[in-house]
Amino acid sequence: MSENLKKTASDGHEKMLAVSLSQEQQAKIIEVRKLIGTLSDKESVYCSDASISRYLKSQNWNVKKASQMLKQSLKWRQEYKPEEITWDDVAKEAETGKMYRPNYCAKDGRPVLIMRTNRQSKTLVEEIKHFVYCMENAILNLPPNQEQVIWLVDFHGFSLSSVSFKMTREVSHILQKYYPQRLGLAIMYDAPGIFQPFFSMVKVLLETESYNKIKFVYSNDQNTKKTMEGLFDMDQLEPAFGGNNATEFDMNKYAKRMREEDNKMHSLWTQANSPLSVSHNVPPSDSIRLEVDSDASNEKIIDSSVPKPDQYISVTRGDTNVMA
Numbered sequence: 001m002s003e004n005l006k007k008t009a010s011d012g013h014e015k016m017l018a019v020s021l022s023q024e025q026q027a028k029i030i031e032v033r034k035l036i037g038t039l040s041d042k043e044s045v046y047c048s049d050a051s052i053s054r055y056l057k058s059q060n061w062n063v064k065k066a067s068q069m070l071k072q073s074l075k076w077r078q079e080y081k082p083e084e085i086t087w088d089d090v091a092k093e094a095e096t097g098k099m100y101r102p103n104y105c106a107k108d109g110r111p112v113l114i115m116r117t118n119r120q121s122k123t124l125v126e127e128i129k130h131f132v133y134c135m136e137n138a139i140l141n142l143p144p145n146q147e148q149v150i151w152l153v154d155f156h157g158f159s160l161s162s163v164s165f166k167m168t169r170e171v172s173h174i175l176q177k178y179y180p181q182r183l184g185l186a187i188m189y190d191a192p193g194i195f196q197p198f199f200s201m202v203k204v205l206l207e208t209e210s211y212n213k214i215k216f217v218y219s220n221d222q223n224t225k226k227t228m229e230g231l232f233d234m235d236q237l238e239p240a241f242g243g244n245n246a247t248e249f250d251m252n253k254y255a256k257r258m259r260e261e262d263n264k265m266h267s268l269w270t271q272a273n274s275p276l277s278v279s280h281n282v283p284p285s286d287s288i289r290l291e292v293d294s295d296a297s298n299e300k301i302i303d304s305s306v307p308k309p310d311q312y313i314s315v316t317r318g319d320t321n322v323m324a
Contacts (some may be wrong), residue, residue: 003306018186021053025053025061025225027057028056028061028063028066029049029053029056030050030212031063031067032052032055032056032063032067032070033047033052036067036070036071036074037066037068038161039074039112039245042077042083042269043074043077045269046074047070047074048079050147051070052066052070054147054181055067055069055070055073055180056294057180058176058180058181058209059182066235069177069179072177072178073142073177073178076177076178077178082130082132082133082135082136083136083265083268083269084269085129085132085133085136085260085277086133086259086262087133087255087259087261087262088128089129089133090126090133091128091131091255092122093121093122093126093127093130094251094254094255094258095132095251095296096114096118096119096120096121096122096126097116097249097251097291098114098115098120098121098130099113099114099116099130099131099134100113100114100134100249100254101113101114101134101137101138101141102114102236102238103234103257104236104237105141105143105231106232107230107231107232107233107249108146108231109142109143109145109146109209109211110142110146110148110149110150110184110185110317111136111138111139111141111142111149111150112138112150112151112152112314113135113138113150113151113152114150114152114153114154114238114270115151115152115153115154117153117154117155117157117158117162117163118154118155118156118157118158118159118276119162120162121164121167123172124164124166124167127167128167128171128174131171131174132174135149135175137177137181137258137261137264137265139179139182140261140264140265140268141261142180146184146185147181147182148181148182148184148185149182149184150162150184150185150186150231151183151185151186151187152187152189152192152241153186153187153188153189153191154189154240154241155188155190155191155192155195156190156240158191158194158195159194160191160194160198163195163198164319165198165201165202168202168205169202169205172205172206172210175210176206176207176210183210184213185213185215185231186213186214186215187215187217187231187241188214188215188216188217189217189218189219189242190217190218190219190238191216213237215227224242225242228241228242228243
């Protein structure tokens with residue numbers, strides 16, 4: 001990969017991330033590169049060492065399974081072209097306010113995506129496209145020391161008519177298969193009892209790792225405030241999640257910000273197509289640094305039991321376990 005392309009990547013969603021790997025794990029990354037073969041320039045940007053590492057982790061470091069999964073992701077990205085989706089492509093769906101990325105992050109720097117369950121989408125196709133756009137944008141804004149995104153799901157005003165099994169199935173598939181290891185935490189805030197039967201239905205879609213990242217919290221529980229305060233600056237967080245920021249969401253300002261972000265995305269992938277870039281194959285084995293880059297992988301949401309308002313799930317975040 002050219003030095004110019006490396007610099008562009010480090011300025012975008014390919015920010016460098018030093019990760020401690022065993023020699024065996026480093027060797028597995030090289031094995032995956034051999035199995036997936038020669039890559040185009042865009043594919044080289046996507047297939048950073050960090051990206052391959054995430055696929056390997058999701059498959060318990062099984063080289064063959066990780067390679068197959070990565071090949072499927074590359075095929076999906078070639079056909080769906082998630083990096084080419086722009087704000088103007090999703091603006092109508094975004095106007096529903098069902099999903100957006102606020103201008104703050106968690107305390108540890110992880111980008112946040114907010115989802116409002118009481119908002120109606122235009123169509124399934126547009127909703128999926130908007131979801132992919134939001135994931136790509138969040139990944140673009142990852143800090144150097146983070147690889148994952150936090151979801152904040154607002155259940156105020158929820159009704160069963162607000163949820164779609166087809167949408168949940170598609171999102172689960174895309175997240176688990178094309179964005180492995182990208183979901184850091186999904187906070188389900190004030191989910192009502194009527195949501196539990198639906199959750200029981202969709203839990204079969206979720207892989208165990210995905211389910212373990214789902215945290216149900218309730219505003220009437222004394223531990224919820226401590227949980228949210230540990231994760232977020234409460235002066236930035238909206239009242240819907242127990243925060244103090246009463247500023248209303250401004251769609252016009254958000255649209256302007258997203259168009260600026262589109263330019264950042266375009267610059268990254270335009271550089272990937274420049275004549276200076278070269279195909280990326282097996283890296284030197286003496287020094288491997290993992291890079292955070294944009295992933296699009298399809299994950300499913302699975303689970304084993306439906307949480308009650310007074311029950312909490314052990315959530316894995318990084319190397320620490322958090323009791324929600």
